[in-house]
Amino acid sequence: MAKITFDGIEVEVPDGTTILNAARKIGGGIVPPAMCYYTPLKGSGGKCRACLVRVAAGSAKDPRPMPKLVASCITTVQDGMVVENTTSQQVMDVRKGIVEMLLINHPLDCPVCDQAGECDLQNFAYEHGVSTTRYEEERRTFDKIDIGPYVQLHMTRCILCYRCVYTADQLTDARVHGVLGRGDASEIGTYIENTISNDFSGNVIDVCPVGALTDKTFRFKQRVWFTKPVNAHRECGHEKCSGHVTLWYKGQDVLRVTARKDEYGEVKEWICNECRFEKKETSDWVIEGPAHIDRSSVISANHYELPVINPQVIADLPESTVRELERNPPLKLGGMSGSM
Amino acid sequence: MGRKLLTEHVNVEGIETFAVYRKHGGYRAVEKALKMTPEEVVEEVKKSGLRGRGGAGFPTGLKWSFLAKPEGVPRYLVCNADESEPGTFKDRFLMSKLPHLLIEGMIAGSYALGARTSYIYIRGELLYVLRILEKAIAEAYAAGFLGENILGSGYSLDLHVHPGGGAYICGEETALLESLEGKRGNPRNKPPFPAVQGLYARPTVVNNVESIATVVPILNMGGDEYAKIGVGKSTGTKLFSACGHLNKPGIYELELGVPVEEFIYSDEYCGGIWKGRELKAVVAGGSSVPILPKELILKTAAGEPRLMTYESLSDGGFVTGTMLGSGGFIAMDETTCIVKNTWNFSRFYHHESCGQCSPCREGTGWMEKVLHRLEHGHGSMHDIDLVVSVAKQIEGNTICPLGEAAAWPVAAAVRHFRDEFEWHVTHPKEATQPGAVYRGNMVLA
Amino acid sequence: MEPTTAPTKPQFSPAAQAEIKRLLSHYPDDRKKSTLLPVLHIAQAEFGGWVSPEVQDLVAETLGLRPIEVYEVSTFYTMFNLKPVGKHVLEICRTGPCMLRGSDELTAHLERITGAKVGETSPDGQFTLKEVECLAACGFAPVVQVREKYYESLDTEKNVNAMLSELKSLVHRPILPWEETGLPTSLNNN
Ligand SMILES: Cc1cc2nc3c(=O)[nH]c(=O)nc-3n(C[C@H](O)[C@H](O)[C@H](O)COP(=O)(O)O)c2cc1C
Numbered sequence: 005m006a007k008i009t010f011d012g013i014e015v016e017v018p019d020g021t022t023i024l025n026a027a028r029k030i031g032g033g034i035v036p037p038a039m040c041y042y043t044p045l046k047g048s049g050g051k052c053r054a055c056l057v058r059v060a061a062g063s064a065k066d067p068r069p070m071p072k073l074v075a076s077c078i079t080t081v082q083d084g085m086v087v088e089n090t091t092s093q094q095v096m097d098v099r100k101g102i103v104e105m106l107l108i109n110h111p112l113d114c115p116v117c118d119q120a121g122e123c124d125l126q127n128f129a130y131e132h133g134v135s136t137t138r139y140e141e142e143r144r145t146f147d148k149i150d151i152g153p154y155v156q157l158h159m160t161r162c163i164l165c166y167r168c169v170y171t172a173d174q175l176t177d178a179r180v181h182g183v184l185g186r187g188d189a190s191e192i193g194t195y196i197e198n199t200i201s202n203d204f205s206g207n208v209i210d211v212c213p214v215g216a217l218t219d220k221t222f223r224f225k226q227r228v229w230f231t232k233p234v235n236a237h238r239e240c241g242h243e244k245c246s247g248h249v250t251l252w253y254k255g256q257d258v259l260r261v262t263a264r265k266d267e268y269g270e271v272k273e274w275i276c277n278e279c280r281f282e283k284k285e286t287s288d289w290v291i292e293g294p295a296h297i298d299r300s301s302v303i304s305a306n307h308y309e310l311p312v313i314n315p316q317v318i319a320d321l322p323e324s325t326v327r328e329l330e331r332n333p334p335l336k337l338g339g340m341s342g343s344m
Numbered sequence: 345m346g347r348k349l350l351t352e353h354v355n356v357e358g359i360e361t362f363a364v365y366r367k368h369g370g371y372r373a374v375e376k377a378l379k380m381t382p383e384e385v386v387e388e389v390k391k392s393g394l395r396g397r398g399g400a401g402f403p404t405g406l407k408w409s410f411l412a413k414p415e416g417v418p419r420y421l422v423c424n425a426d427e428s429e430p431g432t433f434k435d436r437f438l439m440s441k442l443p444h445l446l447i448e449g450m451i452a453g454s455y456a457l458g459a460r461t462s463y464i465y466i467r468g469e470l471l472y473v474l475r476i477l478e479k480a481i482a483e484a485y486a487a488g489f490l491g492e493n494i495l496g497s498g499y500s501l502d503l504h505v506h507p508g509g510g511a512y513i514c515g516e517e518t519a520l521l522e523s524l525e526g527k528r529g530n531p532r533n534k535p536p537f538p539a540v541q542g543l544y545a546r547p548t549v550v551n552n553v554e555s556i557a558t559v560v561p562i563l564n565m566g567g568d569e570y571a572k573i574g575v576g577k578s579t580g581t582k583l584f585s586a587c588g589h590l591n592k593p594g595i596y597e598l599e600l601g602v603p604v605e606e607f608i609y610s611d612e613y614c615g616g617i618w619k620g621r622e623l624k625a626v627v628a629g630g631s632s633v634p635i636l637p638k639e640l641i642l643k644t645a646a647g648e649p650r651l652m653t654y655e656s657l658s659d660g661g662f663v664t665g666t667m668l669g670s671g672g673f674i675a676m677d678e679t680t681c682i683v684k685n686t687w688n689f690s691r692f693y694h695h696e697s698c699g700q701c702s703p704c705r706e707g708t709g710w711m712e713k714v715l716h717r718l719e720h721g722h723g724s725m726h727d728i729d730l731v732v733s734v735a736k737q738i739e740g741n742t743i744c745p746l747g748e749a750a751a752w753p754v755a756a757a758v759r760h761f762r763d764e765f766e767w768h769v770t771h772p773k774e775a776t777q778p779g780a781v782y783r784g785n786m787v788l789a
Numbered sequence: 790m791e792p793t794t795a796p797t798k799p800q801f802s803p804a805a806q807a808e809i810k811r812l813l814s815h816y817p818d819d820r821k822k823s824t825l826l827p828v829l830h831i832a833q834a835e836f837g838g839w840v841s842p843e844v845q846d847l848v849a850e851t852l853g854l855r856p857i858e859v860y861e862v863s864t865f866y867t868m869f870n871l872k873p874v875g876k877h878v879l880e881i882c883r884t885g886p887c888m889l890r891g892s893d894e895l896t897a898h899l900e901r902i903t904g905a906k907v908g909e910t911s912p913d914g915q916f917t918l919k920e921v922e923c924l925a926a927c928g929f930a931p932v933v934q935v936r937e938k939y940y941e942s943l944d945t946e947k948n949v950n951a952m953l954s955e956l957k958s959l960v961h962r963p964i965l966p967w968e969e970t971g972l973p974t975s976l977n978n979n
Pocket residue numbers: 395396397398399400401402404424425426427428429512513514515516517518550551552553555556744745746749
């Protein structure tokens with residue numbers, strides 16, 4: 005075991021734990037944001053640099069500070085380590101810079117983006133960004149393409165976290181998409197026209213932190229905050245499929261099916277394409293009850309303007325949410341749309 | 345004239361062949377090494393004070409002593425012959441002229457590290473050099489210096505050359521290893537370091553061509569003798585590749601410690617600035633290191649003559665100093681536009697970023713665009729601060745040092761030549777005249 | 790003009806197959822993927838100076854890789870041409886040290902006399918112009934690489950013309966990148 009101090013809070017974790025996961029054990033607002041790391045995916049992390057923290061003391065044995073900020077998602081704890089995240093102005097400043105970098109080529113078309121409301125980048129930008137941009141150049145754009153019958157790729161929104169590539173590598177045995185090109189011309193793609201058709205390919209949608217990979221079967225293209233998440237399960241014949249899902253309802257309709265995510269947006273139990281794309285009737289499922297609304301939900305985060313709230317929609321929302329909405333009318337996300 | 349330890353016989357007819365190289369004392373270092381224990385070979389290299397010639401200047405012997413040696417796991421010595429840092433062209437010279445020197449160093453080094461298979465990773469553009477090396481390797485096999493049971497010592501080694509495919513980033517050692525594994529050249533997160541998990545996740549040492557070649561004279565003369573050459577911690581001789589506006593650009597082997605002024609102006613070396621012009625600035629160690637104006641490259645801020653050593657070139661830190669880097673010495677005459685040159689370098693880093701981590705992927709392109717604007721007379725005063733601020737946002741926050749390599753030249757150019765950047769803003773018409781250049785308040789066409 | 794499209798079902802020549810076999814012996818048996826870059830070089834030389842998707846698929850098949858593993862790599866490294874090219878690809882260095890000694894002027898000059906812009910192939914199919922970054926020949930700037938050969942000190946009309954006429958006189962494209970030896974025109978230092 006190793007004992008570390010994170011933003012002044014002591015926590016004890018097994019040796020080999022990353023700083024990020026130690027912080028998650030404490031929980032709350034001190035947890036660094038993670039845009040590329042994904043616990044179940046081997047090799048993930050280190051790329052986005054959103055999770056950089058300052059190590060003020062390396063260990064009890066060698067209490068010198070580390071010379072550079074380190075990626076908390078891939079740096080393991082040492083006994084006696086002292087880490088600063090929200091308590092370090094340097095970290096906060098650098099993080100603002102990272103948001104800026106991630107956004108300079110990002111379209112920020114949240115109003116028409118399927119991910120809006122459950123987007124890690126949107127949350128990250130809201131929490132750490134500034135509301136004006138210094139970027140005057142032309143933004144990089146790509147056409148959106150369908151990769152197979154279920155998944156749409158909107159590359160312009162991709163932040164190159166590589167999660168979908170690791171997912172396809174580690175979950176399926178026939179990866180057909182990958183990172184092509186290099187530098188800021190890198191893109192996720194299949195190179196030649198190709199279909200992601202593996203039985204577990206749908207999981208790339210869940211791991212994608214932004215609206216780059218989305219579910220083409222998400223019926224009616226509803227804003228997620230108009231939908232009601234409900235946990236459910238079924239006996240699935242697929243060996244690797246957990247059959248544990250979240251159903252997203254509007255009224256009586258199941259609009260989409262996703263794997264269950266924890267409060268950090270991580271899927272711990274993968275699901276197969278049949279459960280995700282083909283089972284959209286309530287009768288397909290054993291309902292367990294309302295899903296926990298996590299920290300990345302717009303409803304709890306309360307960042308959005310809902311121009312017109314359809315009464316019917318309100319009727320479908322959980323009681324507590326409606327009360328929350330009444331108490332705290334959602335605000336327009338600070339300068340994000342358009343003028344950013 | 346200084347001693348030449350690497351290039352002494354470079355002009356001997358046929359020196360690229362085994363027979364001639366051998367006749368001039370070649371492979372004595374291997375014979376000597378095989379009679380020593382591997383630890384003794386490492387010790388000699390430690391004593392020599394040799395510092396890595398690839399750019400970072402890390403002590404080679406120390407690096408070798410860090411190599412993990414788990415029982416039953418192969419380990420590798422990989423030679424970094426990716427040479428792509430603008431201004432640097434010494435390794436290509438060494439390999440094409442003296443292939444056996446590198447091979448000899450590889451054998452001695454591999455023996456010291458306990459490697460049974462070693463690789464030379466050469467940039468793909470140098471396919472003709474790859475073939476020179478392969479031919480020399482075949483000769484070395486035939487002569488019993490490679491393969492099974494070398495010289496009856498019981499030690500066996502296979503040596504192969506591997507081409508890259510056109511990517512500066514593959515000079516970064518972990519990107520190089522990825523590339524050698526047949527993948528995209530994405531640098532790895534560290535730790536783990538190559539000494540523990542390198543090629544195929546096995547312990548690996550990566551060294552520059554010149555570092556490995558230098559092991560040969562070190563073993564021949566002894567580490568202690570080698571360490572007597574040079575100044576302080578800058579021991580021995582080093583190859584410098586001089587380019588830009590010099591009368592005699594080329595590759596020079598120098599005993600470390602030659603004054604910069606002598607190197608530039610003496611007829612023994614670069615022979616002064618071409619066309620009788622004045623020197624304006626120098627990038628002393630490859631495009632990644634900070635540029636210095638004439639006053640600061642010839643003399644330190646304290647007025648001491650600057651020497652061609654690691655310590656002297658970095659005297660003054662980044663405020664008034666620079667770095668020895670890879671030894672790529674780029675001289676610019678009075679007609680050089682610093683803004684254009686800075687933009688050109690930033691285009692290079694933009695083009696060569698692997699794109700894995702967000703500050704470098706996005707920031708290098710951003711800097712290039714702003715600099716392009718400034719160079720073409722569309723920039724504002726605010727752009728000058730902007731580009732420095734973007735550089736700062738990259739520096740220190742990336743996976744690999746390419747981030748810094750991209751940021752430093754920009755920050756340094758603005759630091760030392762801010763007035764020239766401002767002139768591009770205040771005099772856009774003049775600045776975009778072909779051949780126009782800022783020199784104080786004077787415009788020369 | 791040479792054929793710009795590879796045959797639909799490309800096959801490696803026996804010489805290339807032998808070379809690939811030799812290369813495979815350089816790496817551990819379970820690390821065939823290590824030969825990907827050298828084999829892509831061979832493929833590019835064999836199939837008209839570029840690697841079409843079909844050729845890349847052949848490389849994947851030869852090495853037992855998934856096609857995407859080859860695409861990821863071929864699009865990362867700049868030496869692989871992903872579109873058809875002319876008989877000779879002139880790779881002009883554009884980086885700082887070459888720029889200081891006239892690479893911009895050289896590029897403009899080559900564009901004029903070949904009739905191709907950077908990124909294009911001349912109407913006669915002879916030359917494709919490509920800008921590249923530092924070729925490690927900065928002291929002999931400006932520099933153009935054509936396949937294996939470095940043409941250096943191209944700051945005089947004479948040197949440029951010598952390069953072009955030498956290239957025009959080459960009838961055959963070399964089969965394997967490893968076969969043709971072309972020594973650099975200079976490197977006569979020290
Ligand atoms: C972007 C980048 C490019 C590099 N390019 C080279 C190179 O071309 N050749 C080289 O020897 N080292 C290069 N290096 C340094 C290597 O990572 C490594 O430090 C070196 O090969 C170690 O060898 P040495 O200790 O013998 O110098 C580069 C580093 C970076 C970050």
